[in-house]
Amino acid sequence: MSPITLHANPFAYRFALAHTALVIIDMQRDFIEPGGFGETLGNNVSLLEAIVPACQAVLAAWRAAGGLVLHTRESHRPDLSDCPPAKRLRGNPQLRIGDAGPMGRILVAGEPGNQIIPALAPVAGEIVVDKPGKGMFYATGLHETLQARGITHLVFMGVTTEVCVQTSMREANDRGYDSLLLEDCTESYFPHFKAAALEMLRAQGAIVGWTAPSAALLSALA
Ligand code: TIU
Numbered sequence: 082m083s084p085i086t087l088h089a090n091p092f093a094y095r096f097a098l099a100h101t102a103l104v105i106i107d108m109q110r111d112f113i114e115p116g117g118f119g120e121t122l123g124n125n126v127s128l129l130e131a132i133v134p135a136c137q138a139v140l141a142a143w144r145a146a147g148g149l150v151l152h153t154r155e156s157h158r159p160d161l162s163d164c165p166p167a168k169r170l171r172g173n174p175q176l177r178i179g180d181a182g183p184m185g186r187i188l189v190a191g192e193p194g195n196q197i198i199p200a201l202a203p204v205a206g207e208i209v210v211d212k213p214g215k216g217m218f219y220a221t222g223l224h225e226t227l228q229a230r231g232i233t234h235l236v237f238m239g240v241t242t243e244v245c246v247q248t249s250m251r252e253a254n255d256r257g258y259d260s261l262l263l264e265d266c267t268e269s270y271f272p273h274f275k276a277a278a279l280e281m282l283r284a285q286g287a288i289v290g291w292t293a294p295s296a297a298l299l300s301a302l303a
Contacts (some may be wrong), residue, residue, distance in 0.1 A: 087301035089293035090133060090283050094261045096234040102149040102227065103206075106137065106217065106239025106246045106267075108153055108201045109195045111238070116183035118155075118194070124270035129240050133200050135265045139295050140201060144303050148231065150207040152197055154218045155245060156190040163213040164188075165221065168187040168192050216248040224256050234259045236298065237290075238266035245279040250290050260290035263298060 086095045111117035119126045143150060157164040158259060161179045176212045180185050184194030190211055196202075203209050212221050235258050239246055246267050250260045262282060269275040282289040 085301050089261060089291040091287055091291070091298060093188075094259070094291040096236070096259070096261075098146055098148050100231050101146045101234040101236060101270045102151045102230075102232050103140070103216065104151045104153070104217070104235050104239070104248055104249070105140070105238045106146075106153050106199075106237065107155050107199060107241075108133075108152070108197055108239050109156075109194070110184055110196055110198055111139060111155070111188055113198055114184065114194070116194065118178070119241075119270065121174040121182065121187060122172070123174070126270070126300070128270060128272070130241075131270045132238075133198065134261075134264050135176045136293050137200055137279070139238060139263060139266055139298060142299050143294060144204075146302050149232065151210065151223075151227075152201070153208060153212050153239070153245075154190075154195060154197065155188060155209045155210045155213075155251070156195045157188055157213055159186070159189055161189075177197045192297045195196060214248075215245045216252040217245075218249070218252040218256065221227045227258075231258075236292070237262045240268055242269045242275040243271075244269075247278050247282065247289075254289045261298075262292045263295045264292050265295050 084095050084097045086093050112119040142197055178185050178188045180187050185192030210221050235253050253260050279292050283292050
C-alpha cells in the first residue's frame with residue numbers, strides 16, 4: 082500500500098494507513114452532554130457537540146479504508162483508587178469525580194455519562210482505552226499496544242483541544258509518533274484556547290505535530 086500525503090500545516094503530512102491509527106479522544110457524554118464532568122467544572126458544553134458530524138464523516142471514511150481506530154475515555158475505577166486526591170479535590174465544582182450526577186457517577190467507568198456518545202460508538206475490533214489522566218499514555222500501556230501493531234503515526238480528533246488532545250499529542254511526540262490533529266474535529270470550551278493550541282502544536286516546524294482540516298484527509302483517502 083503506497084503512502085498517503087495530504088495538505089497540512091505547517092507542511093504536508095505523509096503516512097501509511099497500515100501504520101497509522103485514528104485516535105478519538107474522550108468523545109464521552111461526560112464532556113459533551115449537560116450533567117457530566119465538563120458542566121460540573123462550570124463549562125458551557127454546547128460548543129463541543131458541533132464537531133460530531135465532522136468526526137462521524139472521518140470515522141466512516143477511516144473504517145471504510147480499513148484503518149485502525151482507537152477510542153479513549155477519561156475514566157476512573159469505581160473505588161477511585163486511580164484518581165489522585167489532587168485531581169478530585171481541586172477547585173470548587175458542583176460535583177466532584179465519583180459523585181452521583183444525572184448521568185451516574187462523574188467520570189467513573191461503566192456509568193452512563195462515561196460512555197462514548199452513540200454517534201461515535203466503538204465497533205468490534207477497535208481499541209478502547211480507559212485513561213485516568215489527561216494524556217492517553219499515562220498508566221495505560223498504550224505505547225506497547227501501538228508498538229506491537231507497528232503504529233508510527235496518529236491522526237487525532239476529540240475533546241478538549243488544549244487539555245486531553247494536546248496532552249496526548251505531546252506524550253505521543255515524546256514517544257516518537259508523527260501526529261496530525263484534524264482542526265474541525267476537535268473543540269474546546271474556550272474557542273481562543275483551541276486556536277492557540279492549534280498554533281502552538283504546529284509552530285516551529287511542527288514541533289509537536291501537524292494540523293489540517295478534515296476535508297484534506299477525506300480527499301486523500303478517497
Ligand atoms: N476540562 C477539560 O477541558 N478537559 C478535560 O478535563 N478532559 C479532556 O479534555 N478530555
